[in-house]
Amino acid sequence: xxxxxxxxxxxxxxxxxxxxxxxxxxxxxxxxxxxxxxxxxxxxxxxxxxxxxxxxxxxxxxxxxxxxxxxxxxxxxxxxxxxxxxxxxxxxxxxxxxxxxxxxxxxxxxxxxxxxxxxxxxxxxxxxxxxxxxxxxxxxxxxxxxxxxxxxxxxxxxxxxxxxxxxxxxxxxxxxxxxxxxxxxxxxxxxxxxxxxxxxxxxxxxxxxxxxxxxxxxxxxxxxxxxxxxxxxxxxxxxxxxxxxxxxxxxxxxxxxxxxxxxxxxxxxxxxxxxxxxxxxxxxxxxxxxxxxxxxxxxxxxxxxxxxxxxxxxxxxxxxxxxxxxxxxxxxxxxxxxxxxxxxxxxxxxxxxxxxxxxxxxxxxxxxxxxxx
Numbered sequence: 159x160x161x162x163x164x165x166x167x168x169x170x171x172x173x174x175x176x177x178x179x180x181x182x183x184x185x186x187x188x189x190x191x192x193x194x195x196x197x198x199x200x201x202x203x204x205x206x207x208x209x210x211x212x213x214x215x216x217x218x219x220x221x222x223x224x225x226x227x228x229x230x231x232x233x234x235x236x237x238x239x240x241x242x243x244x245x246x247x248x249x250x251x252x253x254x255x256x257x258x259x260x261x262x263x264x265x266x267x268x269x270x271x272x273x274x275x276x277x278x279x280x281x282x283x284x285x286x287x288x289x290x291x292x293x294x295x296x297x298x299x300x301x302x303x304x305x306x307x308x309x310x311x312x313x314x315x316x317x318x319x320x321x322x323x324x325x326x327x328x329x330x331x332x333x334x335x336x337x338x339x340x341x342x343x344x345x346x347x348x349x350x351x352x353x354x355x356x357x358x359x360x361x362x363x364x365x366x367x368x369x370x371x372x373x374x375x376x377x378x379x380x381x382x383x384x385x386x387x388x389x390x391x392x393x394x395x396x397x398x399x400x401x402x403x404x405x406x407x408x409x410x411x412x413x414x415x416x417x418x419x420x421x422x423x424x425x426x427x428x429x430x431x432x433x434x435x436x437x438x439x440x441x442x443x444x445x446x447x448x449x450x451x452x453x454x455x456x457x458x459x460x461x462x463x464x465x466x467x468x469x470x471x472x473x474x475x476x477x478x479x480x481x482x483x484x485x486x487x488x489x490x491x492x493x494x495x496x497x498x499x500x501x502x503x504x505x506x507x508x509x510x511x512x513x514x515x516x517x518x519x520x521x522x523x524x525x526x527x528x529x530x531x
Contacts, residue, residue, distance in 0.1 A: 164430070164440045166396045166405035167506060168417050170216050171230045171525070173409045173420065175239065176201075176233035180254070201236060203414040203433040205371070212244075215431070215438040222248035222270070226420065231257040250526045252313070254268055254287070255295035263305050270308035271526050273337070274299060275315070279325035282318050293368060299333075309334035309523055311376070315343035316531070321352035322359040330375055337376040337527045342421070342467060344419050344478075346486035355493055362494065366501040370511045379499055380529035383518050384459035386507045390519065391461050399462035402529040403443045418443045419466050448472045456492045463491050463530045 160493065200254060212221065223244070225237050231253055241392065255453040257343070276295055277283040299310060311526040312333040312353050340354075365373040365382075376459040378522040382402070384391040391400065403418040410416050410432065416431035417423045418441040431438035443465045446450065449472045451462045463469060467487065470478030 159168055165216065165219060166398070168220055169221045169307075169395065169525070170221050170222060170405055171358070171402060171407045172212075172221060173226045173407060173410050174230075174236075175226050175228065175305070175409065176198050176230040176236045177412060177421070178228040179227045179232050180227060191515065199412070201233075201355045201412050201414075205239050207414075207433050207436075208410075210242070211431075211433045211436050211438075216435050222250065224250040224252055229254055229257065234261070238265065241265060251304065255298050255308065256291065258295075258298040259301045261302065266302055266305045267307040269306060271523050272306065272308070272310045272472065273309060273313040273314050274333070276316065276329065277315055278321045279328070282321055282325070285318065286315075296332075311335040311337055311523060311527070313527075314338035315341050316354070317343065317345055319345065319353040319358065321354075323357045326357065326361060326375075327364070328460075330373060333374075335374040335376050335523050337523075337531055339528065340487045340490055340531050342487070343462070345484040346482060349488055350469065351489065352433065354490060357436055358490070358494055359497055361502065362497045366503075366506050369506060369514060371511075372514045374525060375529055376529060377531040378498070380524065381459055381494060381517055382503045382507070384461075385495075385498065385503050390456060390487075391459055394525075395461065397461060398445070399465050400460075401462075401464055401531055403442050403465050404445070408438075421466050422469075443469060446473050453487070456488075456495050459495065460530055463488060464528070475481075485523070487531075494531075 165292065177199055214243070220242070223240065224352070229249060235431060239474060249268055250271045250273065251269055253275070255276065260273070276292065277286050280292040283295075286292065310333055312329040312335070314336065315337045326336060326338070360406045361375060362378060364380045365375060391397070395402065395405050407418065408416050409418065409420045409423065410433060411423060413424075414433035415429050416433070416438065418429050418430055419428065422428045422443075428442055430441055431493065438504040444468070445462065448464070449468045451457050451460075451468065452464075454460070464487070467484045470476045471484035507518070
C-alpha cells in the first residue's frame, strides 16, 4: 500500500507527536481545530514498530526527528526511548518552554535545535499563554542554555497587530535565531496589515545595516538566501513548498497515523501512512491548479508559503478563510520581498563577511522550520 517514492530527496523529518496533552491553553492553538488537542494521550505503537517502519519505508535516508505535541516534554519517556534507540539521528524539540529545565543534560546535549514558542514581549505572550509564562520561559532557557548541544530559536506566532519591533528585536538578540509565522487566524482587519508592515520595515532595515554580523531572523534570512541563490529554493525541496509538507516531513500521531501537516491531522483524507500497518504514500498536500502561486511575483523565492492555507482557501474553496487569512498573509510575504529588494540583497551579500555568507546559505536551522513566515 505504498508509493514507489513517497519521499522526495534524501532527507526525512519525523515529527513525532509524543502526546496531544498540553499544560497550557494558548488561545490560537492550531491543534485545537477539530478537537485534536488532548484527544490522544498514549502511544499506540512501540519503538520496534517505529524501527520497522523506518527500515521498510525510509531506508538509506538521512533522518532527523522533531519532538512535537501537545507539549512533547510531557512524555519524556518516549523522547528518551527514541533518542537511545536511534543515536545517530539528529534531534529537535519544539516546546512551550515551561518544562525545559526538567530535561537531563545528555538529552540537551543531543538536541541540534530547540524551538521555544513565545509570542513577543511579556504582555502579549502572557495574554495568549497565561500569566507568568513569559518570565518562566526566559528563566528556563537561561537555565539550560550552557548545556545545549545546538541552537535555541524563538518561535513566534505573530498574532497581535500591536507586536512591536522592540519585542521582536529583543528576541532576536536574546535567542540564537528568531522565527515567526503570521498567525493563521482572522486577525488582519482594519489597520493590522499596516501595523505589521511598519514593523517589517524596521526588521528588514536592521538586517541590512551590517555585513559583519548576521541579524538572525529566519524568514528574512530565507528570503534573502533564495533571492541571492535561487537554486537553494529548489535543491532541498525539489522546487516545492519549503514547509516540507509536499516532500519529506512525516507527522506521526500518538495513535500511529501519519499526516503531512500537523495542522490538518483532523482530516482523514490527509492521512499518508501508518506506523503499525507499516505503509507510506505520497503526501496529498501538493500544488493544485486552483492555487494562484505560479502567477505570483513571490513564487520564485517563496515556492508556496503554506500549503494548508492554500489548500483551505483555493482547493476547499473556503472563501472566508481565503479572504481573511490566506490573502493577507500572502500580501505580507510579497511586501517583505519588495522591501528586501530595496536594499539590493545581491550587493549586500557581495560585501558580507564569509562567516555571514556561510550562515545565511547553510544554517542548519533551515531544516527544522518553514523559512517562509
